[in-house]
Amino acid sequence: MKGLLLIGGKSSRMGSDKSELILRDGLTQKQRGTALLKSVCDEVFISTCEDTGEPNTIADAFGPIGPLGAIASAQKADPDSAWLILACDLPLLEKDQLEILIGSRSSSHDATYFSSASDGLPEPLCAIWEPTSIKAVQSAIDKSKQCPRSVLIQLNGHALPSPGLWPLANTNTEADLIEIRARLNSSTTVKNITVSYFAQLRELTRTNSESLQTDTVTPAGLFEEIRAKYQLPLKRKGMMVAVNGDFTDWSHPLSDDEEVVFIPPVAGG
Amino acid sequence: MFQLTDQPIDPRTLCDAVRDPAAGGFASFEGWVRNHHQGRDVTALEYEAFPALAEKEGQRILSEIITKHDIIAARCVHRTGYLKIGEIAVCIAVSAAHRDAAFDACRAIIDTIKSTVPIWKKEHYTDGSAGWVKCHSCSEKAPDHHH
Numbered sequence: 001m002k003g004l005l006l007i008g009g010k011s012s013r014m015g016s017d018k019s020e021l022i023l024r025d026g027l028t029q030k031q032r033g034t035a036l037l038k039s040v041c042d043e044v045f046i047s048t049c050e051d052t053g054e055p056n057t058i059a060d061a062f063g064p065i066g067p068l069g070a071i072a073s074a075q076k077a078d079p080d081s082a083w084l085i086l087a088c089d090l091p092l093l094e095k096d097q098l099e100i101l102i103g104s105r106s107s108s109h110d111a112t113y114f115s116s117a118s119d120g121l122p123e124p125l126c127a128i129w130e131p132t133s134i135k136a137v138q139s140a141i142d143k144s145k146q147c148p149r150s151v152l153i154q155l156n157g158h159a160l161p162s163p164g165l166w167p168l169a170n171t172n173t174e175a176d177l178i179e180i181r182a183r184l185n186s187s188t189t190v191k192n193i194t195v196s197y198f199a200q201l202r203e204l205t206r207t208n209s210e211s212l213q214t215d216t217v218t219p220a221g222l223f224e225e226i227r228a229k230y231q232l233p234l235k236r237k238g239m240m241v242a243v244n245g246d247f248t249d250w251s252h253p254l255s256d257d258e259e260v261v262f263i264p265p266v267a268g269g
Numbered sequence: 270m271f272q273l274t275d276q277p278i279d280p281r282t283l284c285d286a287v288r289d290p291a292a293g294g295f296a297s298f299e300g301w302v303r304n305h306h307q308g309r310d311v312t313a314l315e316y317e318a319f320p321a322l323a324e325k326e327g328q329r330i331l332s333e334i335i336t337k338h339d340i341i342a343a344r345c346v347h348r349t350g351y352l353k354i355g356e357i358a359v360c361i362a363v364s365a366a367h368r369d370a371a372f373d374a375c376r377a378i379i380d381t382i383k384s385t386v387p388i389w390k391k392e393h394y395t396d397g398s399a400g401w402v403k404c405h406s407c408s409e410k411a412p413d414h415h416h
Contacts, residue, residue, distance in 0.1 A: 196319075198317055198318075198319045198387070198389065199317045199389035199391070199401055200389070200401040202317075240385075240387075242319070242322050242387070245321050245322055245325070246322065246325065247322070247326070261319055261322070261387075263319065263387050264389065264401070265403055266383070266384070266385065266386060266387050266388055266389060267383070267388070267389055267390040267401070267402040267403065268316070268318075268323075268347055268358075268359065268382055268383055268386050268388030268389075268390065269300045269347075269358065269359050269379055269382060269383040269388075
Protein backbone atom coordinates (compact mmCIF):
# COMPACT_ATOMS: atom_id res chain seq x y z
CA MET A 1 0.00 0.00 0.00
CA LYS A 2 1.13 3.54 -0.79
CA GLY A 3 0.69 6.54 1.44
CA LEU A 4 -0.25 10.08 0.45
CA LEU A 5 0.17 12.99 2.84
CA LEU A 6 -2.12 15.96 2.24
CA ILE A 7 -0.44 19.16 3.28
CA GLY A 8 -3.20 21.48 2.06
CA GLY A 9 -2.73 24.95 0.70
CA LYS A 10 -2.13 28.02 2.78
CA SER A 11 -4.62 27.78 5.57
CA SER A 12 -6.95 30.74 5.39
CA ARG A 13 -8.31 30.23 8.89
CA MET A 14 -4.96 29.84 10.60
CA GLY A 15 -3.31 32.51 8.50
CA SER A 16 -0.25 30.30 8.06
CA ASP A 17 0.76 27.03 6.45
CA LYS A 18 -0.35 24.39 8.92
CA SER A 19 1.96 21.75 7.47
CA GLU A 20 4.90 23.78 8.80
CA LEU A 21 3.55 24.00 12.37
CA ILE A 22 5.67 22.23 14.94
CA LEU A 23 3.45 20.72 17.63
CA ARG A 24 5.27 17.64 18.86
CA ASP A 25 8.57 15.77 18.75
CA GLY A 26 10.23 18.85 17.24
CA LEU A 27 8.76 17.87 13.88
CA THR A 28 6.62 19.93 11.54
CA GLN A 29 3.18 18.44 10.86
CA LYS A 30 4.47 17.55 7.40
CA GLN A 31 7.50 15.72 8.80
CA ARG A 32 5.46 13.94 11.45
CA GLY A 33 2.77 12.89 8.97
CA THR A 34 5.40 11.56 6.58
CA ALA A 35 7.03 9.57 9.37
CA LEU A 36 3.67 8.13 10.47
CA LEU A 37 2.89 7.02 6.92
CA LYS A 38 6.39 5.59 6.43
CA SER A 39 5.90 3.42 9.50
CA VAL A 40 2.97 1.63 7.86
CA CYS A 41 3.27 2.06 4.06
CA ASP A 42 5.69 0.74 1.44
CA GLU A 43 6.09 4.09 -0.25
CA VAL A 44 5.05 7.58 0.82
CA PHE A 45 4.23 10.60 -1.33
CA ILE A 46 3.43 14.20 -0.53
CA SER A 47 0.62 15.96 -2.33
CA THR A 48 1.61 19.33 -3.80
CA CYS A 49 -0.28 22.00 -5.71
CA GLU A 50 2.36 22.55 -8.37
CA ASP A 51 4.75 20.06 -9.91
CA THR A 52 7.96 20.70 -7.97
CA GLY A 53 9.98 17.97 -9.68
CA GLU A 54 10.97 16.68 -6.25
CA PRO A 55 10.96 12.93 -5.69
CA ASN A 56 8.01 11.35 -3.85
CA THR A 57 5.63 14.19 -4.59
CA ILE A 58 2.38 14.03 -6.53
CA ALA A 59 1.20 17.29 -8.05
CA ASP A 60 -2.50 18.11 -8.30
CA ALA A 61 -3.54 16.90 -11.75
CA PHE A 62 -7.04 18.37 -11.49
CA GLY A 63 -6.31 21.93 -10.40
CA PRO A 64 -6.76 23.54 -6.99
CA ILE A 65 -9.91 21.67 -6.01
CA GLY A 66 -8.82 20.39 -2.62
CA PRO A 67 -8.32 16.94 -1.12
CA LEU A 68 -10.44 14.96 -3.59
CA GLY A 69 -8.27 16.28 -6.43
CA ALA A 70 -5.17 15.15 -4.52
CA ILE A 71 -6.66 11.68 -4.01
CA ALA A 72 -7.55 11.45 -7.71
CA SER A 73 -4.03 12.56 -8.64
CA ALA A 74 -2.51 9.76 -6.54
CA GLN A 75 -4.89 7.24 -8.08
CA LYS A 76 -3.91 8.51 -11.52
CA ALA A 77 -0.22 8.12 -10.66
CA ASP A 78 -0.80 4.51 -9.55
CA PRO A 79 -4.30 3.17 -10.29
CA ASP A 80 -3.42 -0.37 -9.17
CA SER A 81 -2.36 0.49 -5.63
CA ALA A 82 -4.50 1.09 -2.60
CA TRP A 83 -3.78 4.54 -1.13
CA LEU A 84 -3.67 5.41 2.52
CA ILE A 85 -4.69 9.06 2.47
CA LEU A 86 -3.68 11.15 5.47
CA ALA A 87 -4.16 14.83 6.28
CA CYS A 88 -1.06 16.33 7.91
CA ASP A 89 -2.97 18.33 10.53
CA LEU A 90 -3.96 15.56 12.94
CA PRO A 91 -1.43 16.08 15.76
CA LEU A 92 -3.09 13.65 18.17
CA LEU A 93 -3.15 10.77 15.69
CA GLU A 94 -0.89 7.90 16.71
CA LYS A 95 0.63 5.03 14.77
CA ASP A 96 -1.77 2.70 16.66
CA GLN A 97 -4.77 4.15 14.83
CA LEU A 98 -3.11 3.71 11.44
CA GLU A 99 -2.33 0.11 12.38
CA ILE A 100 -5.97 -0.45 13.30
CA LEU A 101 -7.02 0.99 9.96
CA ILE A 102 -4.61 -1.20 8.02
CA GLY A 103 -5.34 -4.27 10.16
CA SER A 104 -9.06 -3.88 9.49
CA ARG A 105 -8.61 -3.18 5.79
CA SER A 106 -11.06 -5.02 3.60
CA SER A 107 -10.10 -5.12 -0.06
CA SER A 108 -13.57 -6.40 -0.95
CA HIS A 109 -14.73 -2.88 -0.06
CA ASP A 110 -13.93 0.32 -1.98
CA ALA A 111 -12.52 2.01 1.10
CA THR A 112 -11.76 1.47 4.78
CA TYR A 113 -12.29 4.40 7.11
CA PHE A 114 -13.09 5.50 10.65
CA SER A 115 -16.49 6.87 11.51
CA SER A 116 -16.50 10.42 12.82
CA ALA A 117 -17.01 10.83 16.56
CA SER A 118 -19.32 13.80 15.99
CA ASP A 119 -21.71 12.54 13.34
CA GLY A 120 -20.84 8.95 12.50
CA LEU A 121 -20.03 9.87 8.89
CA PRO A 122 -16.85 8.67 7.14
CA GLU A 123 -13.52 10.35 7.97
CA PRO A 124 -12.07 10.63 4.46
CA LEU A 125 -8.63 12.04 5.26
CA CYS A 126 -7.35 9.17 7.37
CA ALA A 127 -8.63 6.36 5.17
CA ILE A 128 -7.66 3.66 2.71
CA TRP A 129 -8.97 4.25 -0.79
CA GLU A 130 -8.93 1.06 -2.88
CA PRO A 131 -8.47 1.01 -6.68
CA THR A 132 -12.20 0.22 -7.00
CA SER A 133 -12.98 3.74 -5.69
CA ILE A 134 -11.41 5.42 -8.76
CA LYS A 135 -14.60 5.55 -10.82
CA ALA A 136 -16.59 7.30 -8.08
CA VAL A 137 -13.75 9.74 -7.39
CA GLN A 138 -13.50 10.65 -11.07
CA SER A 139 -17.22 10.99 -11.49
CA ALA A 140 -17.46 13.33 -8.48
CA ILE A 141 -14.69 15.52 -9.92
CA ASP A 142 -16.40 15.54 -13.32
CA LYS A 143 -19.57 16.79 -11.63
CA SER A 144 -17.60 19.38 -9.61
CA LYS A 145 -18.74 17.70 -6.40
CA GLN A 146 -15.45 17.70 -4.57
CA CYS A 147 -16.39 16.58 -1.11
CA PRO A 148 -14.39 13.41 -0.35
CA ARG A 149 -16.76 12.51 2.46
CA SER A 150 -19.75 12.44 0.07
CA VAL A 151 -17.81 10.14 -2.24
CA LEU A 152 -17.12 7.72 0.61
CA ILE A 153 -20.78 7.76 1.63
CA GLN A 154 -21.77 6.60 -1.87
CA LEU A 155 -19.14 3.87 -2.00
CA ASN A 156 -19.28 0.38 -0.57
CA GLY A 157 -17.03 1.29 2.32
CA HIS A 158 -15.85 -0.58 5.39
CA ALA A 159 -16.64 1.69 8.34
CA LEU A 160 -14.66 1.26 11.54
CA PRO A 161 -15.87 2.59 14.90
CA SER A 162 -14.69 6.09 15.78
CA PRO A 163 -11.31 6.20 17.53
CA GLY A 164 -12.78 8.95 19.75
CA LEU A 165 -12.95 12.70 19.42
CA TRP A 166 -9.27 13.60 19.68
CA PRO A 167 -7.17 11.29 17.44
CA LEU A 168 -8.78 12.81 14.36
CA ALA A 169 -9.04 16.39 15.67
CA ASN A 170 -7.50 18.86 13.25
CA THR A 171 -5.86 22.25 13.61
CA ASN A 172 -8.26 24.31 11.52
CA THR A 173 -8.67 27.22 13.91
CA GLU A 174 -6.74 28.94 16.69
CA ALA A 175 -9.12 27.36 19.23
CA ASP A 176 -8.49 23.85 17.83
CA LEU A 177 -4.81 24.47 18.24
CA ILE A 178 -5.16 25.56 21.88
CA GLU A 179 -7.25 22.48 22.64
CA ILE A 180 -4.76 20.16 20.94
CA ARG A 181 -1.73 21.79 22.59
CA ALA A 182 -3.35 21.35 26.03
CA ARG A 183 -3.79 17.66 25.30
CA LEU A 184 -0.20 17.29 24.07
CA ASN A 185 1.09 19.02 27.22
CA SER A 186 -1.30 17.00 29.42
CA SER A 187 -2.36 20.33 30.91
CA THR A 188 -6.10 19.60 30.91
CA THR A 189 -8.06 19.55 34.16
CA VAL A 190 -11.61 18.46 34.80
CA LYS A 191 -14.06 21.37 35.15
CA ASN A 192 -17.73 21.64 36.02
CA ILE A 193 -19.51 23.63 33.34
CA THR A 194 -23.17 24.53 32.92
CA VAL A 195 -24.39 24.55 29.34
CA SER A 196 -27.74 26.10 28.41
CA TYR A 197 -29.47 25.43 25.12
CA PHE A 198 -31.83 27.55 23.07
CA ALA A 199 -33.87 27.12 19.90
CA GLN A 200 -32.76 24.24 17.68
CA LEU A 201 -30.04 23.24 20.14
CA ARG A 202 -32.64 22.97 22.91
CA GLU A 203 -34.78 20.77 20.66
CA LEU A 204 -31.90 18.62 19.43
CA THR A 205 -30.51 18.01 22.92
CA ARG A 206 -33.99 17.84 24.50
CA THR A 207 -32.74 19.86 27.40
CA ASN A 208 -32.71 23.49 28.53
CA SER A 209 -29.59 23.26 30.59
CA GLU A 210 -27.18 20.71 31.97
CA SER A 211 -24.18 20.57 34.25
CA LEU A 212 -21.33 18.54 32.94
CA GLN A 213 -17.76 17.66 33.62
CA THR A 214 -15.27 18.26 30.87
CA ASP A 215 -11.52 18.28 30.45
CA THR A 216 -11.74 20.49 27.37
CA VAL A 217 -10.02 23.86 27.72
CA THR A 218 -12.03 26.01 25.27
CA PRO A 219 -15.69 26.36 24.24
CA ALA A 220 -14.57 24.99 20.86
CA GLY A 221 -13.45 21.72 22.42
CA LEU A 222 -16.54 21.59 24.62
CA PHE A 223 -18.78 22.06 21.59
CA GLU A 224 -17.06 19.18 19.81
CA GLU A 225 -17.71 16.97 22.86
CA ILE A 226 -21.36 18.01 22.93
CA ARG A 227 -21.70 17.51 19.17
CA ALA A 228 -20.45 13.97 19.63
CA LYS A 229 -22.66 13.34 22.68
CA TYR A 230 -25.87 14.36 20.88
CA GLN A 231 -24.67 13.74 17.31
CA LEU A 232 -25.63 17.33 16.49
CA PRO A 233 -25.92 18.21 12.80
CA LEU A 234 -24.42 21.66 13.48
CA LYS A 235 -20.91 22.92 12.95
CA ARG A 236 -19.09 25.63 14.84
CA LYS A 237 -18.62 27.70 11.71
CA GLY A 238 -21.31 30.37 11.64
CA MET A 239 -22.13 29.95 15.32
CA MET A 240 -21.21 32.21 18.21
CA VAL A 241 -20.53 31.36 21.83
CA ALA A 242 -21.29 33.11 25.11
CA VAL A 243 -19.61 32.47 28.45
CA ASN A 244 -21.09 33.86 31.67
CA GLY A 245 -23.72 35.81 29.75
CA ASP A 246 -21.61 37.57 27.14
CA PHE A 247 -20.11 36.81 23.76
CA THR A 248 -16.60 35.50 23.74
CA ASP A 249 -14.14 33.78 21.44
CA TRP A 250 -14.11 30.06 20.75
CA SER A 251 -10.60 30.05 22.26
CA HIS A 252 -11.71 31.54 25.62
CA PRO A 253 -9.94 29.60 28.43
CA LEU A 254 -12.69 27.71 30.27
CA SER A 255 -12.68 27.79 34.08
CA ASP A 256 -14.55 25.79 36.67
CA ASP A 257 -18.23 26.72 37.17
CA GLU A 258 -18.56 28.80 34.02
CA GLU A 259 -21.83 29.00 32.10
CA VAL A 260 -21.66 28.39 28.39
CA VAL A 261 -24.26 29.00 25.70
CA PHE A 262 -23.70 27.96 22.09
CA ILE A 263 -25.49 30.31 19.72
CA PRO A 264 -26.61 28.88 16.39
CA PRO A 265 -27.07 31.40 13.54
CA VAL A 266 -29.51 34.01 14.84
CA ALA A 267 -32.64 35.07 12.97
CA GLY A 268 -34.38 37.89 14.79
CA GLY A 269 -36.45 40.57 13.09
CA MET B 270 -33.83 51.16 25.16
CA PHE B 271 -33.95 47.56 23.93
CA GLN B 272 -36.63 45.28 25.28
CA LEU B 273 -37.96 41.81 24.78
CA THR B 274 -41.64 41.18 25.29
CA ASP B 275 -44.03 38.27 25.04
CA GLN B 276 -46.98 40.70 24.67
CA PRO B 277 -48.26 42.39 21.47
CA ILE B 278 -46.18 45.46 20.60
CA ASP B 279 -47.84 48.89 20.48
CA PRO B 280 -45.77 51.07 18.10
CA ARG B 281 -47.28 54.29 19.52
CA THR B 282 -45.61 53.62 22.88
CA LEU B 283 -42.22 53.53 21.14
CA CYS B 284 -42.98 56.65 19.13
CA ASP B 285 -43.90 58.52 22.32
CA ALA B 286 -40.74 57.30 24.03
CA VAL B 287 -38.48 59.01 21.46
CA ARG B 288 -40.55 62.21 21.21
CA ASP B 289 -38.40 65.29 21.90
CA PRO B 290 -38.80 69.03 21.32
CA ALA B 291 -35.45 69.08 19.48
CA ALA B 292 -36.51 66.31 17.07
CA GLY B 293 -37.47 67.28 13.54
CA GLY B 294 -37.53 63.79 12.11
CA PHE B 295 -38.89 60.43 13.19
CA ALA B 296 -38.25 57.09 11.49
CA SER B 297 -39.61 53.72 12.47
CA PHE B 298 -39.43 50.16 11.27
CA GLU B 299 -41.84 47.35 11.99
CA GLY B 300 -41.07 43.73 11.15
CA TRP B 301 -44.32 41.83 10.49
CA VAL B 302 -45.06 38.13 10.40
CA ARG B 303 -45.45 37.25 6.73
CA ASN B 304 -47.46 34.31 5.37
CA HIS B 305 -44.72 32.99 3.09
CA HIS B 306 -40.98 32.34 3.08
CA GLN B 307 -38.87 31.01 0.20
CA GLY B 308 -41.95 29.74 -1.61
CA ARG B 309 -43.53 28.01 1.38
CA ASP B 310 -46.80 28.99 3.03
CA VAL B 311 -46.20 30.06 6.61
CA THR B 312 -48.99 29.93 9.21
CA ALA B 313 -47.15 31.30 12.24
CA LEU B 314 -43.76 32.21 13.66
CA GLU B 315 -42.24 31.37 16.97
CA TYR B 316 -39.44 33.54 18.37
CA GLU B 317 -37.10 32.36 21.07
CA ALA B 318 -34.41 34.46 22.73
CA PHE B 319 -31.47 33.96 25.05
CA PRO B 320 -32.98 36.77 27.16
CA ALA B 321 -30.03 38.03 29.22
CA LEU B 322 -27.67 38.30 26.27
CA ALA B 323 -30.33 39.46 23.78
CA GLU B 324 -31.10 42.45 26.01
CA LYS B 325 -27.44 43.17 26.66
CA GLU B 326 -26.54 42.96 22.96
CA GLY B 327 -29.63 44.92 21.87
CA GLN B 328 -28.75 47.65 24.35
CA ARG B 329 -25.16 47.71 23.10
CA ILE B 330 -26.30 48.04 19.48
CA LEU B 331 -28.59 50.96 20.29
CA SER B 332 -25.87 52.74 22.28
CA GLU B 333 -23.33 52.29 19.50
CA ILE B 334 -25.72 53.58 16.87
CA ILE B 335 -26.76 56.58 18.96
CA THR B 336 -23.05 57.46 19.26
CA LYS B 337 -22.33 56.94 15.57
CA HIS B 338 -25.38 58.72 14.10
CA ASP B 339 -26.62 62.18 14.90
CA ILE B 340 -29.84 61.07 16.53
CA ILE B 341 -31.71 62.06 19.67
CA ALA B 342 -33.27 58.83 20.87
CA ALA B 343 -33.83 55.25 19.78
CA ARG B 344 -35.94 52.37 21.09
CA CYS B 345 -36.42 48.80 20.00
CA VAL B 346 -38.82 46.11 21.17
CA HIS B 347 -38.59 42.51 19.99
CA ARG B 348 -41.35 40.03 20.53
CA THR B 349 -40.86 36.44 21.69
CA GLY B 350 -43.23 33.48 21.68
CA TYR B 351 -45.85 32.36 19.19
CA LEU B 352 -46.93 35.04 16.66
CA LYS B 353 -49.74 34.98 14.12
CA ILE B 354 -49.58 36.33 10.56
CA GLY B 355 -49.60 40.14 10.55
CA GLU B 356 -48.40 40.58 14.09
CA ILE B 357 -45.43 42.84 14.84
CA ALA B 358 -42.26 40.87 15.57
CA VAL B 359 -39.96 43.84 16.01
CA CYS B 360 -40.46 47.60 16.22
CA ILE B 361 -37.81 50.31 16.08
CA ALA B 362 -38.32 54.03 16.66
CA VAL B 363 -35.69 56.74 16.09
CA SER B 364 -35.88 60.49 16.49
CA ALA B 365 -33.33 62.99 15.16
CA ALA B 366 -32.99 66.66 14.37
CA HIS B 367 -32.98 65.81 10.64
CA ARG B 368 -34.38 62.98 8.52
CA ASP B 369 -31.17 61.51 7.07
CA ALA B 370 -29.80 60.51 10.45
CA ALA B 371 -33.17 59.07 11.52
CA PHE B 372 -33.50 56.91 8.38
CA ASP B 373 -29.87 55.74 8.48
CA ALA B 374 -29.91 54.86 12.15
CA CYS B 375 -33.20 52.99 11.88
CA ARG B 376 -31.84 50.90 9.03
CA ALA B 377 -28.55 50.23 10.84
CA ILE B 378 -30.38 49.13 13.98
CA ILE B 379 -32.54 46.50 12.28
CA ASP B 380 -29.64 45.18 10.19
CA THR B 381 -27.36 44.77 13.19
CA ILE B 382 -30.06 43.28 15.40
CA LYS B 383 -30.83 40.65 12.78
CA SER B 384 -27.20 39.62 12.57
CA THR B 385 -26.01 39.46 16.18
CA VAL B 386 -28.82 39.48 18.77
CA PRO B 387 -29.43 35.91 20.00
CA ILE B 388 -33.03 35.54 18.87
CA TRP B 389 -34.18 32.62 16.77
CA LYS B 390 -37.23 32.14 14.58
CA LYS B 391 -39.12 28.96 13.92
CA GLU B 392 -41.53 28.89 11.01
CA HIS B 393 -44.70 26.81 11.07
CA TYR B 394 -45.94 25.79 7.63
CA THR B 395 -49.40 24.96 6.28
CA ASP B 396 -48.47 21.27 5.96
CA GLY B 397 -47.97 21.10 9.74
CA SER B 398 -44.17 20.96 9.60
CA ALA B 399 -41.89 23.54 11.21
CA GLY B 400 -38.25 24.59 10.95
CA TRP B 401 -35.72 27.02 12.40
CA VAL B 402 -34.85 29.77 9.97
CA LYS B 403 -31.24 30.09 8.90
CA CYS B 404 -29.99 33.59 8.41
CA HIS B 405 -27.10 33.43 6.00
CA SER B 406 -25.78 36.96 6.29
CA CYS B 407 -25.37 36.58 10.06
CA SER B 408 -23.35 33.40 9.83
CA GLU B 409 -20.88 35.27 7.66
CA LYS B 410 -20.67 38.05 10.21
CA ALA B 411 -20.44 35.76 13.22
CA PRO B 412 -16.67 35.13 13.24
CA ASP B 413 -16.04 38.88 13.37
CA HIS B 414 -18.06 39.33 16.53
CA HIS B 415 -15.90 41.05 19.10
CA HIS B 416 -16.69 43.51 21.84
